[in-house]
Amino acid sequence: MRRALFLVPLALFLVLAGYFALALRPGYDPQMLPSAMIDKEAPHFDLAGLNGKRLALDALKGNPVLINFFASWCVPCRQEQPVLMRLATREHVPLYGIDYKDNPANAAKLLAQLGDPYRRVGLDPDGHVGLNFGVYGVPETYVLDATGHIRKRFVGPLTAEEVDKQLLPLLKALNKP
Amino acid sequence: MRAPPSCPPAPSLKVKGRTLARVVTRPCLARAAFAFLLVLAMAAHARAMEPSERLADPRLEARAEAIGATLRCLVCQNESIEQSNASLAHDIRILLRQLLVQGDTNAQARQAIVARYGEFVLLKPPLRPATYVLWFAPAAMLVLGFAGIVLWLRRRATAIAGAAPLSPQEQSRLDTMLREADR
Numbered sequence: 279m280r281r282a283l284f285l286v287p288l289a290l291f292l293v294l295a296g297y298f299a300l301a302l303r304p305g306y307d308p309q310m311l312p313s314a315m316i317d318k319e320a321p322h323f324d325l326a327g328l329n330g331k332r333l334a335l336d337a338l339k340g341n342p343v344l345i346n347f348f349a350s351w352c353v354p355c356r357q358e359q360p361v362l363m364r365l366a367t368r369e370h371v372p373l374y375g376i377d378y379k380d381n382p383a384n385a386a387k388l389l390a391q392l393g394d395p396y397r398r399v400g401l402d403p404d405g406h407v408g409l410n411f412g413v414y415g416v417p418e419t420y421v422l423d424a425t426g427h428i429r430k431r432f433v434g435p436l437t438a439e440e441v442d443k444q445l446l447p448l449l450k451a452l453n454k455p
Numbered sequence: 456m457r458a459p460p461s462c463p464p465a466p467s468l469k470v471k472g473r474t475l476a477r478v479v480t481r482p483c484l485a486r487a488a489f490a491f492l493l494v495l496a497m498a499a500h501a502r503a504m505e506p507s508e509r510l511a512d513p514r515l516e517a518r519a520e521a522i523g524a525t526l527r528c529l530v531c532q533n534e535s536i537e538q539s540n541a542s543l544a545h546d547i548r549i550l551l552r553q554l555l556v557q558g559d560t561n562a563q564a565r566q567a568i569v570a571r572y573g574e575f576v577l578l579k580p581p582l583r584p585a586t587y588v589l590w591f592a593p594a595a596m597l598v599l600g601f602a603g604i605v606l607w608l609r610r611r612a613t614a615i616a617g618a619a620p621l622s623p624q625e626q627s628r629l630d631t632m633l634r635e636a637d638r
Binding site for chain 1: 529530542543547550560569570571572573574575
């Protein structure tokens with residue numbers, strides 16, 4: 279009994295060390311928030327498009343799609359642009375953009391500069407669509423299934439690793455049935 | 456500038472002509488403390504809200520501010536949306552006010568924002584089985600700590616009380632040792 283008491287600090291240390299290991303593990307971002315919208319129906323939107331073509335949720339139903347919130351003023355969006363280009367040209371993923379709180383002319387300039395991975399781009403100048411999706415920063419990428427339900431959210435710039443390990447397998451699974 | 460009579464110039468502690476310390480008199484201390492608290496109180500009411508966001512109806516506005524103070528800004532994460540300058544906080548403030556103008560109850564308006572951003576937006580987490588640890592762990596740790604102290608004190612008391620008194624031989628040996636130590 280006495281002996282066991284001496285082990286208490288060691289046990290406490292191990293528990294603490296366990297918590298630290300959990301919080302410091304590679305790839306864990308404590309700022310990342312789980313989306314409250316997972317498996318819920320995506321909020322309705324029908325937006326004016328960048329090239330005159332409207333972007334509406336109802337028109338996207340029928341196939342799993344990707345919706346990427348971006349803006350010309352957003353630096354990490356430039357960082358993920360090559361990954362998006364690869365998704366669009368090599369993987370042929372239906373990728374749609376929503377230009378969040380932005381000036382359309384600037385967005386057009388950005389896409390002309392870096393390449394345009396989007397099938398269509400909707401304009402959300404006051405950010406209300408982003409608000410309805412629960413966007414709290416750009417870029418954010420949502421995976422919608424064929425019925426228009428949100429299946430996954432990626433916060434921050436998409437990385438090649440996320441695409442290969444999570445996004446593509448998920449799209450494959452959604453495309454199967 | 457002369458100090459008002461409530462706060463006389465501080466007398467100083469002098470030893471051999473050198474000032475060791477200034478004595479802060481009580482009225483002075485009270486005044487300093489009051490000023491400090493005043494600054495704190497002002498900080499608590501600091502708002503990031505712009506006048507244009509304010510609702511015309513003061514009762515609705517008061518409700519919106521009360522709800523807003525309980526909602527976390529997801530960009531800064533430790534400020535409420537009423538305090539934060541982030542544009543997201545601005546958007547949520549506007550949304551909240553729109554919902555209230557539409558006739559939502561406080562609970563409905565809060566729920567609409569929780570539905571978008573999850574329970575993380577609530578600065579005060581709800582009491583549910585998943586949050587029991589969060590709510591009760593501090594009190595439980597305190598109780599455990601006190602229990603440990605009580606246990607330890609009791610055991611020590613019995614250990615002292617339970618010790619046998621010295622025998623005459625032991626007593627005389629102890630006395631010799633003490634005497635030698637004194638020499």
